[in-house]
Amino acid sequence: MRFQPAAVHQCEIVKDIVLEEHDRTLQQLEAIWDELGLLDDQRRDRREAFHTHILNLCQRILDDEKALRARINSRIVANTQNIIKLSEELCVTPEEEVDGLPLLDLDALLQERIDKLEQIKEERLENLKELQEKDEGLCELLCETPYYIPPNFVPTLEDISNVEKHIKAMEKEKEEREKTFATLKAGLLDFLQELEQSPEDSFLQQILCSDEDEDVPLGKADLQQLRTVHSDLEFKVRENEAKSLELRETIKHLWDLLQIPVEDQEAFLATAHKHTPSSIAKLQEELRRLKVLREQNLSLFIEKLQEELTEWWEKCCVGELDREAFTSSHPGADEETLDVYENEVKKWKKFHQDNIGILEMVNQFMNLYVQMWELEEKAKDPSRLFNTRGGALLQEEKAKKKVRNELPRVETRLIELGKEWEEREGKPFCIYGIPLEEHIKALWEKHEARKEQEKNKKQNEKGNLDSKQRMYKGTTPAKTPVMSRKRMLVAEDPVSTKRPKHVNQLHISPTKLQTISPVKAMQTPRTRPLAERNHQAPEVIIAKPMVPFKPIEELQSTITYDTFEEKLRSSSEYLNSTMLEPRISENRK
Numbered sequence: 001m002r003f004q005p006a007a008v009h010q011c012e013i014v015k016d017i018v019l020e021e022h023d024r025t026l027q028q029l030e031a032i033w034d035e036l037g038l039l040d041d042q043r044r045d046r047r048e049a050f051h052t053h054i055l056n057l058c059q060r061i062l063d064d065e066k067a068l069r070a071r072i073n074s075r076i077v078a079n080t081q082n083i084i085k086l087s088e089e090l091c092v093t094p095e096e097e098v099d100g101l102p103l104l105d106l107d108a109l110l111q112e113r114i115d116k117l118e119q120i121k122e123e124r125l126e127n128l129k130e131l132q133e134k135d136e137g138l139c140e141l142l143c144e145t146p147y148y149i150p151p152n153f154v155p156t157l158e159d160i161s162n163v164e165k166h167i168k169a170m171e172k173e174k175e176e177r178e179k180t181f182a183t184l185k186a187g188l189l190d191f192l193q194e195l196e197q198s199p200e201d202s203f204l205q206q207i208l209c210s211d212e213d214e215d216v217p218l219g220k221a222d223l224q225q226l227r228t229v230h231s232d233l234e235f236k237v238r239e240n241e242a243k244s245l246e247l248r249e250t251i252k253h254l255w256d257l258l259q260i261p262v263e264d265q266e267a268f269l270a271t272a273h274k275h276t277p278s279s280i281a282k283l284q285e286e287l288r289r290l291k292v293l294r295e296q297n298l299s300l301f302i303e304k305l306q307e308e309l310t311e312w313w314e315k316c317c318v319g320e321l322d323r324e325a326f327t328s329s330h331p332g333a334d335e336e337t338l339d340v341y342e343n344e345v346k347k348w349k350k351f352h353q354d355n356i357g358i359l360e361m362v363n364q365f366m367n368l369y370v371q372m373w374e375l376e377e378k379a380k381d382p383s384r385l386f387n388t389r390g391g392a393l394l395q396e397e398k399a400k401k402k403v404r405n406e407l408p409r410v411e412t413r414l415i416e417l418g419k420e421w422e423e424r425e426g427k428p429f430c431i432y433g434i435p436l437e438e439h440i441k442a443l444w445e446k447h448e449a450r451k452e453q454e455k456n457k458k459q460n461e462k463g464n465l466d467s468k469q470r471m472y473k474g475t476t477p478a479k480t481p482v483m484s485r486k487r488m489l490v491a492e493d494p495v496s497t498k499r500p501k502h503v504n505q506l507h508i509s510p511t512k513l514q515t516i517s518p519v520k521a522m523q524t525p526r527t528r529p530l531a532e533r534n535h536q537a538p539e540v541i542i543a544k545p546m547v548p549f550k551p552i553e554e555l556q557s558t559i560t561y562d563t564f565e566e567k568l569r570s571s572s573e574y575l576n577s578t579m580l581e582p583r584i585s586e587n588r589k
Contacts, residue, residue, distance in 0.1 A: 022054070072103045079110035086117040089154040090124070121154055128155045131163045138170035142177065143219030177218040184223075184230045191233035195240070196276050204229060237275070244275040247283040254290040257304050258297065299333045305341040312348035316355075317362060319433020355429075358417040362431060365414050368407045369443060375400055411440060 029050065033043050080097075087094040095113060098106065128149065139146045147166040149159055185207060192199065199205045207216070207226060248269075255265050268286060272279035294301055306327075313323055326344065330337050352359060378396065418436035421429045428435040434442070 026050070069103065072107050076103065076107050076110060079107070079114055083110060083113050083117065086114070086121060090117060090120055091156040091158075092117075092120075124155050124160065127160060128163065131160070131167060135163060135167050135170065138167065138174060141218055142170060142174060143221065144170065144173075174218060177223060178216075180223060181216055181218060181226070184226050187230050188226075188233060191230070191237050194237050194274075194276060195233065196278060240277065240280060241275040244280050244283060247280065247287055251283060251287055251290060254287070254294060257301050258290065258293055294338070295335065298335065298338055301338055302333055302341055305338070305345060309341060309345050309348070312345060312352060315352050316348050316359065317431045318348070319430065321433055355421070358414070358421060358429060361410065361414045361417055362436075365407070365410045365440075368403055368410060371399070372403050372407060373447075375403065415440070 026047075029046070030043075033046065038046070083094055098109065101109065132146065132149070135146045138144075147163050149155055149163070155163075188199075188204070188208065199208055203225065252265075268282075272282040272286075330340050375396065415437060418429045428437075430436065431439045
């Protein structure tokens with residue numbers, strides 16, 4: 001072992017002091033022994049005893065220091081083990097060892113580390129104790145199991161975090177359950193008031209009498225029991241409400257049939273405006289009174305029910321056979337017939353309510369179909385071409401376009417709804433006794449037959465017109481003076497822009513002007529020379545204002561709108577370029 005210079009110097013000083021003290025002590029002993037007159041042997045023995053005491057003292061001092069070193073070493077080892085154990089318990093990484101430190105410094109350092117770890121342990125245990133007390137209180141209130149940590153277990157930071165999370169979850173659960181409890185309690189109070197009754201059992205009394213500051217039972221079983229009571233009372237309330245509404249509907253129906261004044265109706269309803277048992281009792285009493293009046297007016301009731309039933313039959317598209325079958329099987333005017341009619345009205349009301357979607361789609365389809373027919377009929381009127389005020393033709397084209405776009409879409413959707421209804425009910429949906437798809441198919445077949453009939457009619461009329469034209473061409477026309485003939489031709493041709501002055505004073509119908517346009521085909525043919533025609537006896541025609549327009553009324557018996565339309569189709573200027581029929585047929589394909 002090497003000593004530091006300072007330590008060596010200190011040892012020399014101690015050594016000198018010890019030797020000096022040793023010599024002085026021996027001198028004093030020798031003086032005492034001289035006085036005592038001890039012999040040499042005695043003095044030798046005492047000197048040996050003195051040296052032995054000194055050696056023993058040094059040895060004892062040495063042993064003490066060795067013992068101290070041993071204790072320090074033992075404490076260092078123990079502290080090191082404690083540090084490792086505490087670090088494992090606290091789940092922390094132990095600090096690195098420091099080499100080259102004296103034993104005392106190392107012992108002090110390890111002790112400091114132990115004190116620090118034990119402080120952390122104590123803080124964690126204290127924190128865990130507080131959290132567990134809070135968690136246990138919440139769980140006891142909610143009837144839940146606390147977060148478990150074994151006793152005498154040093155919690156880790158994760159354990160502390162888990163307990164805190166569990167407490168937060170319990171607090172949130174408590175808040176939700178308190179809201180649920182408050183809602184159920186308020187509902188129970190309303191239901192009991194609506195049912196006009198007081199709480200019957202002790203549990204319900206405890207719930208309703210509890211204050212907000214008290215710890216109310218918030219366990220799952222308690223809330224479930226509370227929900228059960230709430231559900232039972234709500235069922236009774238809803239049952240009373242349904243019963244009340246049914247009574248009100250029946251009473252309103254009887255009031256209407258008996259023609260009770262509205263003032264009397266409102267006065268009675270003001271006394272029974274709720275759905276409480278007392279209001280239901282009043283409604284039942286009123287219903288009994290009205291039934292007595294109904295028995296006294298059975299024929300009037302049945303007649304009005306028949307009218308109402310007819311309206312619902314129309315809304316539900318009921319066929320005539322079903323209507324006749326029902327009316328023929330109930331011809332009487334007794335109480336039984338009245339009940340049968342009431343049930344039949346309720347039946348078709350419910351049918352209309354359950355199938356409102358498909359019935360509305362049927363009405364939409366039929367409205368578009370009828371609108372299509374009306375537009376086709378309107379297109380046959382030639383006078384509409386001259387009635388352009390207010391944009392009538394533009395409005396007509398817009399209506400045609402709307403029908404062309406909407407009718408196929410509505411038809412497709414209606415057929416889809418019909419198939420869904422058939423799959424659900426197990427039978428086809430009927431319109432006036434005919435299955436939906438068959439009814440739609442029959443409508444289009446009727447439409448196609450009508451178009452085919454009109455087409456054949458036009459062809460027949462065109463053939464008749466051609467035969468008449470050939471007949472006119474085969475006759476020899478009479479000779480006419482040139483000036484008179486020109487004047488007549490000007491009057492006959494309504495398209496010509498050269499009109500005599502007196503024509504402006506005439507009131508000519510645009511329809512007549514439109515129907516006379518094919519007369520151009522019946523003008524005198526220019527196959528014979530003019531000189532040859534002039535040799536014939538001329539016919540004198542007086543050009544009076546109304547004379548040239550007399551043949552118009554005569555031609556209307558043979559020149560119809562069909563021939564006029566045929567003329568328009570053959571002309572280069574096709575006025576009605578957006579016809580409805582081809583587009584509808586194309587969309588249906």
